[in-house]
Amino acid sequence: MDSSSGSNGALRALLAGGFVLGLLLAVALVGADEFNRLRTAATSARKTSSQPAAVAGPLVGDPAPDFELIEAGTGNKQRLSDYRGRPVLVNFWATWCAPCRTEMPALEKPLQPIAMPGFKFWP
Structure with missing residues (x-):
């Protein structure tokens, strides 16, 4: 080489x-x-x-947007519009949410004596 x-x-x-x-x-x-x-x-x-996103929500006095829920245990479908004109309280919660489970009895107890005609509580 x-x-x-x-x-x-x-x-x-x-x-x-x-x-x-x-x-x-x-x-x-x-x-x-x-x-x-x-x-x-x-x-x-x-x-x-x-x-938080700046989203314009409904104003006081405006009808709530309609939606459908399936009732736990029964499977019955219910629409918010079925209760139009009647007082409704909707509480969205989860079984895995400790604060949600804590607040549930506090929500249910005061509602029992109300007994408003047509009142609907969706837990």
């Missing part, structure tokens, strides 16, 4: 190493840019989701 082929091999190895190093640097820069973009989007989403 002569010295010119040895220096050509070393030059090729140096160029290949430089190419690989450049490729790794490009991938790292693109990855860092993508990471920053995703982190910024996630931070923005957290800030947005923690703020």
Whole structure:
């Protein structure tokens, strides 16, 4: 082997190493840019989701929007519009929600003596 082929091999190895190093640097820069973009989007989403949306709700005196519920235990479907003109209290809660379970008896007890004609309580 002569010295010119040895220096050509070393030059090729140096160029290949430089190419690989450049490729790794490009991938790292693109990855860092993508990471920053995703982190910024996630931070923005957290800030947005923690703020309540400004939604115009119904005004006092406006009819409530109609919806349908399936009564637990019976499976009967009931619509809010079925009780139009009558007092209705709707309480959305979950069995896994400790504060919800705590408030349920406090909601039910005061309602028992009311006995308003046509009153509906949807727990």
